[in-house]
Amino acid sequence: xxxxxxxxxxxxxxxxxxxxxxxxxxxxxxxxxxxxxxxxxxxxxxxxxxxxxxxxxxxxxxxxxxxxxxxxxxxxxxxxxxxxxxxxxxxxxxxxxxxxxxxxxxxxxxxxxxxxxxxxxxxxxxxxxxxxxxxxxxxxxxxxxxxxxxxxxxxxxxxxxxxxxxxxxxxxxxxxxxxxxxxxxxxxxxxxxxxxxxxxxxxxxxxxxxxxxxxxxxxxxxxxxxxxxxxxxxxxxxxxxxxxxxxxxxxxxxxx
Ligand SMILES: [Zn+2]
Numbered sequence: 001x002x003x004x005x006x007x008x009x010x011x012x013x014x015x016x017x018x019x020x021x022x023x024x025x026x027x028x029x030x031x032x033x034x035x036x037x038x039x040x041x042x043x044x045x046x047x048x049x050x051x052x053x054x055x056x057x058x059x060x061x062x063x064x065x066x067x068x069x070x071x072x073x074x075x076x077x078x079x080x081x082x083x084x085x086x087x088x089x090x091x092x093x094x095x096x097x098x099x100x101x102x103x104x105x106x107x108x109x110x111x112x113x114x115x116x117x118x119x120x121x122x123x124x125x126x127x128x129x130x131x132x133x134x135x136x137x138x139x140x141x142x143x144x145x146x147x148x149x150x151x152x153x154x155x156x157x158x159x160x161x162x163x164x165x166x167x168x169x170x171x172x173x174x175x176x177x178x179x180x181x182x183x184x185x186x187x188x189x190x191x192x193x194x195x196x197x198x199x200x201x202x203x204x205x206x207x208x209x210x211x212x213x214x215x216x217x218x219x220x221x222x223x224x225x226x227x228x229x230x231x232x233x234x235x236x237x238x239x240x241x242x243x244x245x246x247x248x249x250x251x252x253x254x255x256x
Contacts, residue, residue: 012231031084034142036104036106042107049168056092061112065092069108071203076106076133086136099226102132104141114227118216123200123209130203130210132198138195140188164217182229193241197248204255207248214238 003004049055069090080086086106095111098118102108108129115125134139185190193210201207217233 015117018078025195030194031082031104031139031142034139035086038105038107038141042089042091042103042109043194045109049091049093055111056094059092059094059112061115062092064122064229065110065125065129065231066090067113068122068129068205071131071205072126072129075199075202077135079137079195082137082139097226098220098228099134100128101230102136104139104246106131106133107135108125108132110135118213120213120216121209124213124216126200126203126205127196127210130199130205131192132196133199134195134218135188137190140184140192144184145187179185184215188233190238190240192235194244197241197244198251201248201254202250204252206256207245207252210241211238211245215239231236 048053069088075090076088078088084105088106088108090110093109093111096113096117097111098114099111100114112130113130114120118124120128131244142239147239183189197207197210199249200210212239214233217228217231218238220228220233222232
């Protein structure tokens with residue numbers, strides 16, 4: 001009881017001071033813990049896909065995605081301000097699904113369907129890759145977990161004193177949900193859009209492709225398109241990117 005009281009007092013203080021990330025830290029979801037947990041989930045997923053014959057390591061589509069990944073990776077490393085080096089990895093899954101996501105610490109997952117169904121160019125692949133990499137670089141999952149932890153605290157569930165005492169068990173549990181299914185806030189999506197634009201431009205991909213990518217997305221029917229359920233395409237989204245296009249073009253022209 002005493003612990004619980006202390007926890008809620010501490011929580012109230014932390015919330016006032018600095019918000020979500022600190023709450024995530026309190027729950028044990030520091031960068032290293034989160035990245036390790038994501039790495040474990042990612043490896044399990046890759047093994048499962050390999051066993052089911054769903055891991056693509058050789059098709060022309062895989063090679064194109066992997067080339068983009070390798071060109072963006074060194075730039076992403078330069079942009080890493082988390083204080084923890086990322087072990088970037090890419091998994092390409094043979095699937096008709098239109099989807100891609102990233103897990104903390106730089107674990108990128110692409111479904112072949114997003115490339116083949118949308119008939120993406122390499123630069124459009126780079127737009128998605130850059131967007132996902134920025135989610136990881138800015139640790140958006142951590143903020144999502146922070147927000148979730150805040151909600152749990154407010155409701156008085158989930159993060160009880162025992163959970164925190166177990167050294168981040170709650171965080172590990174939340175970690176298993178990372179990157180899959182749950183959408184980021186519109187603000188984080190916007191940050192990933194703008195950061196992704198700069199990342200692809202620095203890697204020498206024409207940032208105009210981010211616009212054509214989202215125009216292609218907007219022509220997809222949203223039903224059954226997993227990526228669109230977490231990444232709604234809208235004229236607002238495209239307009240915001242257009243605004244940042246001149247700055248991105250300048251970077252591109254220096255790096256092409
Ligand atoms: Zn996103």
